[in-house]
Amino acid sequence: MSIVPLKCNETSDFSKQVACWRTRDEIFIAPDGQVLPCNGWNGYAKKYNMNFENLKNMKLKDILTKSNYLSTVLTTVQDLFDRNKECRNCEYREKCGGGHCRVIAFAGTGDFYGKDESTCAFFKGGYEDKIKKFMNS
Numbered sequence: 001m002s003i004v005p006l007k008c009n010e011t012s013d014f015s016k017q018v019a020c021w022r023t024r025d026e027i028f029i030a031p032d033g034q035v036l037p038c039n040g041w042n043g044y045a046k047k048y049n050m051n052f053e054n055l056k057n058m059k060l061k062d063i064l065t066k067s068n069y070l071s072t073v074l075t076t077v078q079d080l081f082d083r084n085k086e087c088r089n090c091e092y093r094e095k096c097g098g099g100h101c102r103v104i105a106f107a108g109t110g111d112f113y114g115k116d117e118s119t120c121a122f123f124k125g126g127y128e129d130k131i132k133k134f135m136n137s
């Protein structure tokens with residue numbers, strides 16, 4: 001058995017880092033036994049028939065070895081850029097990486113690989129520059 005190490009995102013190559021670091025620090029198990037990347041997927045996963053495994057049907061060690069759950073939490077920034085033209089071509093791509101949260105991205109765009117509109121508003125709204133200006137004042 002080979003379980004992917006939690007610190008798999010320790011790389012200097014930004015694009016190879018996982019899209020969400022939080023999912024590599026914790027696991028969320030829904031009340032019905034479904035294993036989800038985080039509590040934010042609770043509800044969405046059912047509503048949109050997302051194919052995450054359930055502890056009633058699969059051992060945790062198997063879910064942590066080969067599963068849709070594991071593939072999802074190992075989604076990299078490059079995976080997002082490969083499927084999301086707007087983020088791939090964005091001037092903030094190296095700082096933003098397509099956004100902070102895949103649940104917010106999915107909720108806003110209907111696409112797991114879509115942009116996270118909250119992070120997008122931060123960068124494109126000029127908030128980074130405002131914070132820098134504030135910190136330097």
Ligand code: SF4
Pocket residue numbers: 086087088090091092093096097098099115116117119120121123124
């Ligand atoms: S979420 Fe918005 S700011 Fe971030 S990379 Fe995508 S388009 Fe750019």
